[in-house]
Amino acid sequence: MTTERDQVAVVTGGSYGIGRDFVAELSRRGYRTIVCARDSQKLARLEHEIPGVETIVCDMSDLDSVARFADTILQKTPAIDLLVSNAGRASEYDLKAEDLSGIDVAGEINLNLAGPLKLILALLPTLKKRPGSGIIVVTSGYGLVPYPRMPIYSAAKAGLRSFTKSLRREMKRFDVHVLEVAPPLVDTPAVQHKKGRKISSAEVVRQALRGLDDKRDEVLPGQARLLPMLLRLAPRLTENMIAGR
16 A cells, blocks of 8 residues: 555554554554544553654543544544544453443443444545545454353444444445454453463554455454354354353
8 A cells, every 4th residue: 555645544542452553554654643542641652652643532432532533533634544443442241140230331332332333434424535545443353253251342343343344335336445354362461361372463453454455355364264164164163162162
């Protein structure tokens, strides 16, 4: 992908992990990159480490905050060439527990599904005016096969995957390419406690941007690439394997 200096990329959840590596690579490619995250200190550190990045504090689980973020972007720039919808977080629960009243269902659904949808829809009119623009939606392998310990996250990512398929079909007529990236376990601090093979966030970004260059519909990095085949051949066995049973 060749870029000009005036091309604009928006990245959510860009202060660490996959999002930060998207920011670093897009900035290296010459994009003017606008980034959001919840933690102002992490954003300040990002600005120091990657000069030229513009940061805005936004809590993607707060739909009013998402609306303000979208408005701020549209005030800053008349055009957007790439939106990377990356923000998300997985929480683990034991559904066998007697008391589940403390689970923040709305917060997790907002962060992983409603917030991304609200931002995409708010920026879509601007993206449609820019033929050749792109949207990268980061879902999860758990959107294909749910993980019982992350039931709300899995459900939200499955919903985001479904929305992305609809969006891709509708955006073809506007020459807006929509790419889904569904990683397996990514080697970040959030999953240090989990066993199993993990892929680096830098590798996820490398494969994602190559998929965008090649106009692919989806990228399943690492072991996630095996899931469609396994689900066709042995769906119950695959679900049991993901569940660890």
